[in-house]
Amino acid sequence: GQSLEQPSEVTAVEGAIVQINCTYQTSGFYGLSWYQQHDGGAPTFLSYNALDGLEETGRFSSFLSRSDSYGYLLLQELQMKDSASYFCAVRDRGNTGKLIFGQGTTLQVKP
């Protein structure tokens, strides 16, 4: 089957850097995505990694290592508005490319 693991909660202070890890097990692999969801809101797309390495988008970066079935989301210069849940998701070739989501990591940014 397919599964993803990520920490349930992370706490950090404003201005700091935080890393949210994600490990996955899939029957095939077609990229790792990250989504942000504020409480009660719609998930929004943050980043996508199909190949190994680091992708940078402003304060957010995402990393993938296919050999380790591992990725992470790196958030720099944390702001209070970054307090949200972050989900990693994979597209599994063996399942017509639909997204499989992790359980989510709740990030709390403190002043």
Place this chain on the structure above:
Amino acid sequence: DGGITQSPKYLFRKEGQNVTLSCEQNLNHDAMYWYRQDPGQGLRLIYYSQIVNDFQKGDIAEGYSVSREKKESFPLTVTSAQKNPTAFYLCASSILIQSNQPQHFGDGTRLSIL
């Protein structure tokens, strides 16, 4: 502005009642999806559709039904067979289901039992 509209925002279901959640998109996306989210949990796929008049079951389809008569619309019916319907329901769309294009989500419908 293009986007996905879900309605209603809040919905209450009585025992034995079917209810339908609306999802409309004007992004011209081919693929549409319905997810269920329980408190503190990730998103679980209920149904998805790659093209008009075609849809497939996701991981938790029992007790739900969908239709895709128009490209823009993908309504979800929560039937009386779904014994635990209380959850946050999210509709999403993307350009192609097998592409690396991101999914765009609506603001969700929160369903509760009366």
